[in-house]
Amino acid sequence: MKDMAVQSPLLEIKGLEKRFDLDQGFLETVKFKGGRITRETRSVHAVNNVTLDVNRGEALCVVGESGCGKSTVARLVAGLLTPSAGEIYYEGQRIDDLSRGEIQPLRKKIQMIFQNPYASLNPRMTILQALEEPVRHHNPKFSAAEVRDKVTEVMMSVGVDPTWIKRYPHEFSGGQRQRIAIARALTVDPEFIIADEPISALDVSIQAQVLNLMLEAKESRGLTYLFITHDLSVVEHFGTRVAVLYLGTVCEVADTATLFSNPKHPYTKALLSAVPQLKDDRPNHIRLKGEIPTPINLPQGCPFQSRCIFANDRCKSEKPRAIHQPDGSTVACHALEEGRLDADAPGL
Amino acid sequence: MSTETVNPRTEPSRWSKIWNSNMGYSFRKNPVAIFSMAVFLIIAVSAFFAPLIAPYDPYDPASIDIMNSEYPPFWVSGALPEFSLGTDDQGRDLWSTILYGTRLSLLIGICAVALQAFLGISIGLIAGYVGGRVDSLLMRLADIQLSFSTLMVAIIFLAVTQAMFGSETFNQYAVYFLIAVIGVAEWPQYARTVRATVLAEKKKEYVDSARVLGFGPGRIMVRHILPNSLSPIFVISTVQVANAIISEASLSFLGLGMPPSQPSLGSLISSGFDYIFSGSWWITAIPGIVLVVLVLVINLLGDWMRDVLNPKLYKG
Ligand SMILES: Nc1ncnc2c1ncn2[C@@H]1O[C@H](COP(=O)(O)OP(=O)(O)OP(=O)(O)O)[C@@H](O)[C@H]1O
Ligand code: SF4
Ligand SMILES: [Mg+2]
Numbered sequence: 001m002k003d004m005a006v007q008s009p010l011l012e013i014k015g016l017e018k019r020f021d022l023d024q025g026f027l028e029t030v031k032f033k034g035g036r037i038t039r040e041t042r043s044v045h046a047v048n049n050v051t052l053d054v055n056r057g058e059a060l061c062v063v064g065e066s067g068c069g070k071s072t073v074a075r076l077v078a079g080l081l082t083p084s085a086g087e088i089y090y091e092g093q094r095i096d097d098l099s100r101g102e103i104q105p106l107r108k109k110i111q112m113i114f115q116n117p118y119a120s121l122n123p124r125m126t127i128l129q130a131l132e133e134p135v136r137h138h139n140p141k142f143s144a145a146e147v148r149d150k151v152t153e154v155m156m157s158v159g160v161d162p163t164w165i166k167r168y169p170h171e172f173s174g175g176q177r178q179r180i181a182i183a184r185a186l187t188v189d190p191e192f193i194i195a196d197e198p199i200s201a202l203d204v205s206i207q208a209q210v211l212n213l214m215l216e217a218k219e220s221r222g223l224t225y226l227f228i229t230h231d232l233s234v235v236e237h238f239g240t241r242v243a244v245l246y247l248g249t250v251c252e253v254a255d256t257a258t259l260f261s262n263p264k265h266p267y268t269k270a271l272l273s274a275v276p277q278l279k280d281d282r283p284n285h286i287r288l289k290g291e292i293p294t295p296i297n298l299p300q301g302c303p304f305q306s307r308c309i310f311a312n313d314r315c316k317s318e319k320p321r322a323i324h325q326p327d328g329s330t331v332a333c334h335a336l337e338e339g340r341l342d343a344d345a346p347g348l
Numbered sequence: 349m350s351t352e353t354v355n356p357r358t359e360p361s362r363w364s365k366i367w368n369s370n371m372g373y374s375f376r377k378n379p380v381a382i383f384s385m386a387v388f389l390i391i392a393v394s395a396f397f398a399p400l401i402a403p404y405d406p407y408d409p410a411s412i413d414i415m416n417s418e419y420p421p422f423w424v425s426g427a428l429p430e431f432s433l434g435t436d437d438q439g440r441d442l443w444s445t446i447l448y449g450t451r452l453s454l455l456i457g458i459c460a461v462a463l464q465a466f467l468g469i470s471i472g473l474i475a476g477y478v479g480g481r482v483d484s485l486l487m488r489l490a491d492i493q494l495s496f497s498t499l500m501v502a503i504i505f506l507a508v509t510q511a512m513f514g515s516e517t518f519n520q521y522a523v524y525f526l527i528a529v530i531g532v533a534e535w536p537q538y539a540r541t542v543r544a545t546v547l548a549e550k551k552k553e554y555v556d557s558a559r560v561l562g563f564g565p566g567r568i569m570v571r572h573i574l575p576n577s578l579s580p581i582f583v584i585s586t587v588q589v590a591n592a593i594i595s596e597a598s599l600s601f602l603g604l605g606m607p608p609s610q611p612s613l614g615s616l617i618s619s620g621f622d623y624i625f626s627g628s629w630w631i632t633a634i635p636g637i638v639l640v641v642l643v644l645v646i647n648l649l650g651d652w653m654r655d656v657l658n659p660k661l662y663k664g
Contacts, residue, residue, distance in 0.1 A: 078560050100564070107562030120553035124575040134561045181557070188561065
């Protein structure tokens with residue numbers, strides 16, 4: 001028990017929610033319905049009641065389909081968005097309601113790597129300017145030589161020739177740009193890195209290189225990752241733990257090995273069965289049927305009900321709670337709780 | 349281990365970079381742009397060096413002899429050889445007066461646009477980046493400002509100041525009044541254009557990246573977003589300079605601008621207007637031609653720049 005207390009998570013997300021209002025102006029919210037004029041705002045429920053822990057030194061992968069709110073979670077943690085509800089703690093300190101001044105020390109600790117290396121570097125700045133700027137900003141006392149040394153050090157560690165430093169981003173390939181973007185995040189010596197699909201915009205041949213670079217940085221600098229991806233083969237290679245997201249809700253959180261060997265949530269099973277051969281029709285390939293509800297009109301009850309073969313009346317009315325399993329995973333599913341998952345499933 | 353090896357590839361000079369860039373290439377391929385640029389440079393350089401080029405100083409009452417008034421230009425019979433383009437109604441050498449007047453018109457145009465740009469870019473950056481209520485407030489202000497025409501605002505303002513300070517003082521500071529009023533009247537053009545580009549740039553990941561690195565809004569606006577919003581600013585600047593020169597000329601023509609003792613192109617045209625029917629057409633016609641050519645080449649350059657830099661931008 002004592003060990004548990006010492007090993008408190010580095011990042012804790014508690015009941016996180018994010019809604020984007022669709023109708024902004026006052027006039028847009030006025031609707032004419034059933035003979036009366038009413039006011040209503042529609043909103044996208046991008047993230048719903050997400051609770052997650054990230055432990056020091058691990059790489060927590062967040063997977064899910066496009067539009068399930070992965071990037072929104074990443075941006076909430078990075079402080080680029082403010083949550084509609086819920087709390088985020090870093091080293092026990094609440095960080096989601098800090099002012100810009102209060103958050104400054106955390107900016108050195110938490111960094112983010114973006115999906116598109118063609119957009120995440122300022123096209124009007126040379127690599128030197130892009131790398132020097134954060135060093136200067138966070139270390140105002142550094143001399144020019146110290147700044148230059150730091151820049152050279154990160155450039156070497158991501159494998160970009162430091163003599164190319166006077167060039168502009170457009171003179172580099174996508175892989176090199178992503179390396180430079182990683183170098184830029186490393187200039188402030190962070191301990192926690194949020195990576196939002198950092199390799200999915202890259203050429204397949206380069207993806208592995210960049211992934212290995214990030215793994216090396218993790219080992220040598222003792223980094224912790226929140227790694228967003230939709231690619232399960234990357235998860236197997238990179239992640240120590242996995243969180244599966246569906247419509248902004250966490251379905252299952254488990255160690256990578258546990259998740260791949262023994263997936264429990266019906267959605268996780270479907271995801272995994274689709275991994276190795278996308279095109280073949282193996283008998284155990286679970287085809288997801290039914291419509292994906294839009295995050296604007298979230299269904300009552302389990303978000304996965306419209307595509308779940310185990311769905312029953314309880315699933316339609318009551319949201320499943322996340323329940324700890326004996327093997328350490330956490331799963332939110334009524335069928336698992338009721339023990340009716342192993343019953344012969346029509347599609348399995 | 350600071351490897352200070354110099355890049356073996358020789359860094360091209362700034363000038364050859366510009367010359368070999370997209371813009372340089374399209375410039376070399378575009379005869380209209382080359383011609384406009386040449387004409388503009390000739391006008392601008394000779395106006396800038398007016399004190400060196402002009403044979404007379406039109407601001408110096410001692411060098412003016414009223415007896416010399418209304419001599420025609422050299423190709424009309426009755427011209428005097430020392431006044432190549434003739435003289436105006438006060439006996440000033442028209443060639444010298446046009447040089448000085450063009451200098452004044454260009455100066456007022458460029459300074460007024462600098463003021464517009466400063467106001468408009470600051471307001472546009474803030475409105476676009478901060479968003480929300482600040483944005484609505486600033487943009488409603490811009491709408492209100494735009495709903496008055498520039499000339500109307502300028503006429504009211506200049507007429508009131510003229511009445512308040514008396515013509516004597518007004519004439520003394522006319523340049524500043526004109527710059528201020530033309531500068532303030534047209535900032536919304538800049539603010540709207542800049543705001544629109546900021547809204548587009550703000551969504552890009554390099555802005556998020558700067559925010560995650562902890563840079564403040566001021567730094568992000570000025571160092572990151574502004575350098576990426578320059579092309580539309582260049583494009584509207586050319587058009588705005590042409591507009592400002594026209595506005596200045598119109599105001600001076602209406603007697604609300606530069607006084608006849610310190611003529612700009614507009615006031616020169618205006619002072620010659622009374623003599624058109626007495627036969628001295630050149631006092632109005634020649635400065636008029638200079639004005640039209642100047643504004644035309646600036647607009648042609650602006651058109652060319654718009655096509656190169658931002659084909660989608662609507663001429664504003
Ligand atoms: N600024 C916004 N305004 C309105 N809706 C938004 C906004 N940002 C995201 N959304 C919506 O929130 C939902 C989740 O978006 P998010 O970008 O987090 O998905 P994602 O899992 O990252 O998808 P992808 O794999 O395509 O990147 C989507 O339905 C999206 O349309
Ligand atoms: S709670 Fe019900 S609908 Fe949701 S995944 Fe489990 S069985 Fe399917
Ligand atoms: Mg995303």
